[in-house]
Amino acid sequence: MLTVEGIETCYGSSQALFGISLTVKEHEVVTLLGRNGMGKTTTVSTVMGLLKPAAGTVTFEGETVSGLPAHAVARRGLGLVPEGRQIFPNLTVRENLIATAVDRGADGWTYDRVTALFPRLRERADQFGGQLSGGEQQMLAIGRALMTNPKLLILDEATEGLAPLIRQEIWACLEGLRTAGQAILVIDKNLKALNRLADRHYIIEKGRVVWTGSPADLTRAPEVTERYLGV
Numbered sequence: 001m002l003t004v005e006g007i008e009t010c011y012g013s014s015q016a017l018f019g020i021s022l023t024v025k026e027h028e029v030v031t032l033l034g035r036n037g038m039g040k041t042t043t044v045s046t047v048m049g050l051l052k053p054a055a056g057t058v059t060f061e062g063e064t065v066s067g068l069p070a071h072a073v074a075r076r077g078l079g080l081v082p083e084g085r086q087i088f089p090n091l092t093v094r095e096n097l098i099a100t101a102v103d104r105g106a107d108g109w110t111y112d113r114v115t116a117l118f119p120r121l122r123e124r125a126d127q128f129g130g131q132l133s134g135g136e137q138q139m140l141a142i143g144r145a146l147m148t149n150p151k152l153l154i155l156d157e158a159t160e161g162l163a164p165l166i167r168q169e170i171w172a173c174l175e176g177l178r179t180a181g182q183a184i185l186v187i188d189k190n191l192k193a194l195n196r197l198a199d200r201h202y203i204i205e206k207g208r209v210v211w212t213g214s215p216a217d218l219t220r221a222p223e224v225t226e227r228y229l230g231v
């Protein structure tokens, strides 16, 4: 579904990625792991077309998307839940959800289905995004991405800074999406939850993939988690 081959991405003269390659297949849940500042967000920003790679390619469903503007990449079926949520604070919850929605027919995500998944969003439908709690804003960010009916959902630190109960709700939501066959690329620090959810992990260190394997492989390699994740 998604093939990233040798991407190199720079911020001005400072190079952040040095040839990242990874794949996500249909129905797969894949993670990007690594300490702060290692290049995870830069990788997903490059996949989404928010940053242009100096080298390498991003292919989605057999077509090259690197070089396309971000809105065109999103239209191909990539949905991002960005770091920091970035909901529209001056739009209501309902408006946030429908602003970027893409209708994919009866089987797709609709306003009713998303607010059934997160009932709190229905309760707060007429409140402004900026008035919501952090957890509610995160649900809104996930709901907004689902409303684009993405073939691949990408989440960047979706549980960061949230209370334990809300985190659990978000992990349960992701489990449900996985069971329904949703392909997901996820960045998070909660290795325990990711080990339950993921098919494959990629560990990124200083802009390079340094390890890849299944959750079972990672559990058998404590030296890897210690070295690259500090766990």
Ligand code: ATP
Pocket: 011, 014, 016, 034, 035, 036, 037, 038, 039, 040, 041, 042, 043
């Ligand atoms: P975090 O978990 O802290 O978000 P990360 O693994 O997602 O970490 P990135 O945010 O991709 O890491 O950062 C990779 C490198 O690029 C770091 O050295 C960072 O300082 C640098 N970087 C990130 N954003 C910018 C920017 N806007 N301008 C310049 N350098 C940046």
